[in-house]
Amino acid sequence: MRMRRAPAPARRALACAQAIAFVPMLLIVSCGGPRMTAPEGFAPLEKRLFDNRAYVLRAMSPEGMRFQVRAVKNDPRQDLGFWAEALRAHLAKEGYRTSSEPQGFRTAGPGNRAPLEGRFFEWTMPYGTESWSYLTAVLVAGKRILVAEAAGERAIYAKHRAAVLASLQSLAP
Amino acid sequence: MRNRTALLAAVSLLAALAGAAAQESFLHHTLTASLVVADPEAAAERIAAWVEQQGGYFVIRSDSLVVARVPNAALKPLRELLGQLADRVVDVSPGATDLREQMLAAQAALSSREEVLARNLAYLDRADVSGTLAIEGEVATLMKEIEGLKGRMRKLETDRTFARAEIKLGFLEQSVPERLPSSFAWINGVDFYAFVKGAFR
Numbered sequence: 615m616r617m618r619r620a621p622a623p624a625r626r627a628l629a630c631a632q633a634i635a636f637v638p639m640l641l642i643v644s645c646g647g648p649r650m651t652a653p654e655g656f657a658p659l660e661k662r663l664f665d666n667r668a669y670v671l672r673a674m675s676p677e678g679m680r681f682q683v684r685a686v687k688n689d690p691r692q693d694l695g696f697w698a699e700a701l702r703a704h705l706a707k708e709g710y711r712t713s714s715e716p717q718g719f720r721t722a723g724p725g726n727r728a729p730l731e732g733r734f735f736e737w738t739m740p741y742g743t744e745s746w747s748y749l750t751a752v753l754v755a756g757k758r759i760l761v762a763e764a765a766g767e768r769a770i771y772a773k774h775r776a777a778v779l780a781s782l783q784s785l786a787p
Numbered sequence: 788m789r790n791r792t793a794l795l796a797a798v799s800l801l802a803a804l805a806g807a808a809a810q811e812s813f814l815h816h817t818l819t820a821s822l823v824v825a826d827p828e829a830a831a832e833r834i835a836a837w838v839e840q841q842g843g844y845f846v847i848r849s850d851s852l853v854v855a856r857v858p859n860a861a862l863k864p865l866r867e868l869l870g871q872l873a874d875r876v877v878d879v880s881p882g883a884t885d886l887r888e889q890m891l892a893a894q895a896a897l898s899s900r901e902e903v904l905a906r907n908l909a910y911l912d913r914a915d916v917s918g919t920l921a922i923e924g925e926v927a928t929l930m931k932e933i934e935g936l937k938g939r940m941r942k943l944e945t946d947r948t949f950a951r952a953e954i955k956l957g958f959l960e961q962s963v964p965e966r967l968p969s970s971f972a973w974i975n976g977v978d979f980y981a982f983v984k985g986a987f988r
Contacts, residue, residue, distance in 0.1 A: 746983070768826075
């Protein structure tokens with residue numbers, strides 16, 4: 615008699631649980647953190663687990679343009695519309711100026727994961743004597759909010775913009 | 788019935804005259820605008836691209852100034868575009884100059900020089916060597932003046948067709964955004980300056 619295999623999420627959870635029993639800290643990062651493909655042309659940097667238990671994924675372009683995604687707790691639990699507006703309103707109140715209309719994006723939904731909706735904002739920021747572009751993106755995945763940031767001098771940002779947006783679409787909570 | 792036909796004919800004639808007057812406009816339109824924008828470079832790029840789409844061209848394009856020639860019909864849409872691009876429209880000054888006087892003066896000067904040139908050329912057959920040299924000198928001067936006047940006429944014709952727009956682009960006051968606390972903890976962690984200056988390994 616053949617045993618029916620457990621569904622994929624259950625198998626993954628089991629694998630994580632077994633691994634956690636041996637090397638807890640290491641696997642909290644690899645099993646529990648968000649995943650993404652670094653933007654093309656960027657060097658992926660290490661995942662880090664900070665004291666506040668926020669997961670951070672980072673990548674950097676050869677020119678030093680930064681890209682970062684972190685996962686934070688969806689608390690109070692709200693949807694994408696709420697958090698995107700909360701972020702936009704807060705930055706606008708601080709004096710940030712948008713350089714384009716807010717835009718939505720959808721993750722590719724790797725494996726059997728359903729695609730998720732996200733929203734990003736692009737801001738023009740003064741930095742020294744230069745004009746920089748700053749991207750902030752929000753994606754809500756159940757108990758987590760994924761917050762992405764990317765920043766670079768205007769021309770450098772324009773060069774890597776498509777790669778950054780493609781990377782956002784590869785995000786998985 | 789005859790009265791009605793006559794009335795319709797009169798109305799058509801008036802409309803035709805009005806249309807002809809509109810086509811025969813001798814006005815040179817200008818627009819001077821001063822805008823405050825978040826990103827002058829992007830705004831200048833967008834204005835220049837829009838102007839080319841409308842069949843115009845730009846004369847000067849920098850981060851702080853765009854001087855463009857646009858068809859007269861595109862002047863109103865250009866003002867609408869500027870309104871959309873600007874965070875604040877500091878000043879918009881439309882203007883118009885009637886070119887008729889300048890065109891008539893240039894045309895009259897051109898005609899008189901062409902007449903003198905024709906007369907000088909007629910004298911050339913009957914002149915002796917020294918007279919021929921003097922006439923040739925005069926002809927050269929006249930030709931130069933005629934070319935200059937023809938150029939001026941062409942410039943005035945262009946001014947009739949294309950308005951001149953001078954758009955000054957000022958940078959938004961580049962004050963660093965003020966840090967304000969959010970009630971949502973994670974939003975306090977989204978900060979451009981912290982992001983670009985912080986350690987990143």
